Amino acid sequence: MSLNSLSAKLGPGIIFAATAIGISHLVQATRAGADFGLALAGFILLACAIKYPAFRFGSEYAAATGQSLVDNYFRQGPWAILVLGLDLLISMFVGTAALALVSAGLVGSALSLSLDPKLVVMILLALCAALLIAGKYHVFEQVSKGFVALLLVLIVVATTLALSGVNWQEASLTLPGEFDRATLLFIIALSGVMPTALIVSVFQSLWVCAKSRDMGAPFNPADARFDFNLGYVISTLLAFGFLILGTVLMYQPGLAVADSPNGFAAQLISLFTTSIGGFAYPIISLVVVVVMVSSLLAVVDACPRVIGVLISYRKQAGAERAGRTVPRRFGELMDQENKHYALLVIIQCSGALVLLMLFASSFRAFVDFATSIAFVTAPLIAFLNHRAMFSTALPPEHRPGKIMETWSWLGILSMGLFGVSYICFGILGLGR
Numbered sequence: 177m178s179l180n181s182l183s184a185k186l187g188p189g190i191i192f193a194a195t196a197i198g199i200s201h202l203v204q205a206t207r208a209g210a211d212f213g214l215a216l217a218g219f220i221l222l223a224c225a226i227k228y229p230a231f232r233f234g235s236e237y238a239a240a241t242g243q244s245l246v247d248n249y250f251r252q253g254p255w256a257i258l259v260l261g262l263d264l265l266i267s268m269f270v271g272t273a274a275l276a277l278v279s280a281g282l283v284g285s286a287l288s289l290s291l292d293p294k295l296v297v298m299i300l301l302a303l304c305a306a307l308l309i310a311g312k313y314h315v316f317e318q319v320s321k322g323f324v325a326l327l328l329v330l331i332v333v334a335t336t337l338a339l340s341g342v343n344w345q346e347a348s349l350t351l352p353g354e355f356d357r358a359t360l361l362f363i364i365a366l367s368g369v370m371p372t373a374l375i376v377s378v379f380q381s382l383w384v385c386a387k388s389r390d391m392g393a394p395f396n397p398a399d400a401r402f403d404f405n406l407g408y409v410i411s412t413l414l415a416f417g418f419l420i421l422g423t424v425l426m427y428q429p430g431l432a433v434a435d436s437p438n439g440f441a442a443q444l445i446s447l448f449t450t451s452i453g454g455f456a457y458p459i460i461s462l463v464v465v466v467v468m469v470s471s472l473l474a475v476v477d478a479c480p481r482v483i484g485v486l487i488s489y490r491k492q493a494g495a496e497r498a499g500r501t502v503p504r505r506f507g508e509l510m511d512q513e514n515k516h517y518a519l520l521v522i523i524q525c526s527g528a529l530v531l532l533m534l535f536a537s538s539f540r541a542f543v544d545f546a547t548s549i550a551f552v553t554a555p556l557i558a559f560l561n562h563r564a565m566f567s568t569a570l571p572p573e574h575r576p577g578k579i580m581e582t583w584s585w586l587g588i589l590s591m592g593l594f595g596v597s598y599i600c601f602g603i604l605g606l607g608r
Contacts, residue, residue: 187390188235188383188400189407191474195379196372196411197327198275198471202282202444202464203543204366205415209422210433211362217419219363223370224412226591229576229584230558232404233565234377238384239400240574245381246485248564256560257486263375263553268479271373272528274546275472276301277539281437282468285445286461293437294532300469301525304476309518323466328410330463331417334451338424357601361548364598368550371411374557374591375550379478380404382485397574421447435540480520487516548598555592562588 208216238244249256280296283289289296388395425447426433434440448460535542562584566575576584600606 187387187403188380188395189403189405190410191383192231192372192376192380192404192407193410193414194323194467194470195376195474195478196407196471197414197467198369198372199278199543199547200366200369200372201411201415201418202468203278203440204369204547205418206422206426206444206447207433207540208362208366209419209424210426210431212359213423213427214419216363216366217416219367220370220415220419221412222590223367224408224415226587227371227374227554227558228408229580229587230374230561231377231380231408232401233561233576233584234380235384235400235404236397236574236576237561237564237570238381238388239395239397240570242385242388242394243569244385244485245378245561245564246482246489248567248569249560250489251567251569252560252563259553259556259560260378260482261486263373263557264479264482266549266553267373267375267475268483268524269527269531270546270549272301272472272475272479272524273531274543275468275475276528277437277532277542278441279465279468279472281439281441281539282444282461282465284438285441286465294529297532298529300472301476301529304469304473305521305525308473308477308521323463323470326463327467328414330448330452330460331414331421334448335417335420338421338451360597361602362544364551364594364602365544365547367594368554368598369547371408371415373550374554376478377557377561378482379474382478382481386481418447421451425450433540435538437539440539476521476524479524480517483520484516548602551591551595551598553595555588555595558584558588558591 205220208220234245237248241247246260249260276297277293279300280293283300284291284293284296384395384400426443434443445457445461445464448464449457452460532542562581564570565584566581
């Protein structure tokens with residue numbers, strides 16, 4: 177297979193990896209290693225495993241039907257749209273705010289800026305809005321491919337070099353004897369966005385449709401599965417890479433994880449420079465910053481896409497009730513969606529900025545909150561994806577087998593237990 181042929185098969189899955197390499201990897205996986213050593217490796221693997229079917233269904237549904245999951249959610253009824261809307265609002269404002277805060281810290285640290293991180297957030301969000309409104313999917317995809325590949329090389333090199341320094345007897349392979357409420361809440365926060373928030377499965381279906389439109393032909397289901405699996409494997413391996421780096425270089429007495437965006441960013445970049453060498457600082461800084469901003473771009477791009485499609489389907493339903501002929505092909509709905517895209521991007525960036533100005537007093541607390549609430553609606557999104565994949569909208573030959581069906585149900589149940597745990601211990605405050 178030539179490089180050009182391989183590149184043509186890739187796109188949405190690589191953007192998935194770029195989205196995942198954000199707070200879950202750069203922040204939470206690193207913190208897990210710094211605070212607990214390798215003890216949480218099993219939870220990272222479990223979170224990635226139980227979410228795999230729900231994420232994969234987003235890509236496969238779009239490739240098999242030519243429509244996004246949003247279309248199927250409308251078929252499932254108003255309650256499905258309500259669940260999607262709630263999760264979308266969380267990602268649109270809380271998720272974007274958290275990503276922007278981490279990105280601002282990385283930019284400030286890499287460029288040695290003494291500016292207030294919130295001012296850097298404002299600049300970043302303005303740049304993201306300008307880039308997406310001007311370039312949109314095609315430019316965004318090409319940028320993501322290159323820098324995710326470069327970060328993959330850097331993390332593999334850094335992790336390989338760091339492995340020689342792992343003391344497996346002192347790396348803490350088990351959780352501390354006193355399993356307190358704070359530990360449980362961090363595990364929930366870590367697992368909630370590992371490898372990323374489940375709403376990204378909906379984004380993934382939209383990216384597959386956008387990829388088809390960009391190519392001028394349907395994205396082959398086999399190619400879509402290969403693309404997604406590659407992105408998922410990359411995101412999972414990178415999570416373990418950051419966990420190992422956090423363990424080797426930060427899991428030591430007297431070293432605390434910084435509670436400011438710039439402070440944490442400096443610690444994060446030092447993981448690479450300590451392992452690879454200070455000479456690589458400019459390259460490492462550039463790659464980490466661009467990949468993090470790519471993750472921010474992915475969310476800022478995706479939420480307006482979903483809302484735009486919701487608006488389009490709403491108008492379509494009204495037109496059908498009035499007896500008018502309306503377009504049903506996704507490409508035509510995407511054209512309608514683009515009419516709202518710029519305004520929605522501006523609303524999203526502005527709302528995230530306001531949220532940060534009002535509530536982001538503690539870096540770690542805000543990030544943990546943003547990542548924990550991902551589990552509140554996750555089992556519902558997984559259930560909706562399961563119903564979509566086994567619905568009559570999908571040709572029988574494209575429906576998953578019995579093993580994947582059982583795997584999906586186990587994932588839904590597991591995510592439901594995590595969600596109930598967060599509500600009980602994180603929101604209701606049990607165990608204090």
